[in-house]
Amino acid sequence: ESFQVVQKIKASGNQVLLAVLDSSSYEAAKALGRDLSQMLPADIRPRLCxxxxxxxxxxxxxxGPEGMKGIFQLSVQPDGPAERAGVPPGSWLLELNxxxxxxYSHAQVSRKLKQSGSEVTLLVASSAVEEFYRLRGLRLTxxxxxxxxxxxxxxxLxxxxxxxxxxxLLKxxxxSSGGTGQFLWDVDAGLPAEQAGMKEGDRLLAVNGESIEGLDHQQTVLRIRAHDDQVTLLVIDPAGDAFYHSVG
Structure with a gap:
């Protein structure tokens, strides 16, 4: 992993943006299974809506400018669906679904929006965020x-x-993203799993703050059993799992 980090830094050219944590904050975030990318200050991050x-x-x-591709600004209706979903007024469109x-040309964006049906997922950045990354030669993702x-x-849970x-029962x-995963089924009424909020078909992401990515079924079972009388699971429901796969 350290080799991959070094390669990414080298590939950044003359400038690189690093998000760092002190050791105690890192250990606390890791123990809680937190996504470290979500700990960047919100005012310098694009927004998924x-x-x-x-x-x-x-x-x-x-x-957007007539005849130019890839430069699109959003005018947001006050108290409309986009504003309620968190789209900042005047933000720049980076990704669509x-x-x-x-x-994309303007016509392509319009066509993609029509093809989206009743729901659409946008990656957007305010003018301040867009300028922050552009001046540093960094890509918003x-x-x-x-x-x-x-x-x-x-x-x-x-x-x-x-x-x-x-x-x-773990199966x-x-x-949806390809490969295999560990899923939670046969949730018994009135027992600890249901009382903690487990739902049929939830996908298991982490056990006691440690990701299960790369573990097979037996290894995951052993990790759950490592603590005899209690366990903390990080899960996501099927709709959320499919959604995050669709937006990369």
Missing amino acids: HVTRDKSGFGFSVS GASVRS AALADTSWLPFKVRE HMVKGPDGYGF EDDC
């Missing part, structure tokens, strides 16, 4: 985005084992 159309539309319009708009406005959240166990199955 999921907008649901109402009878008046999405609540924003798109404009997980795809960069850098090569969804990996840096503030996701707090999205309707899909990961959930942390803390369970203390009862006389009948935790009350769920390995195919993921």
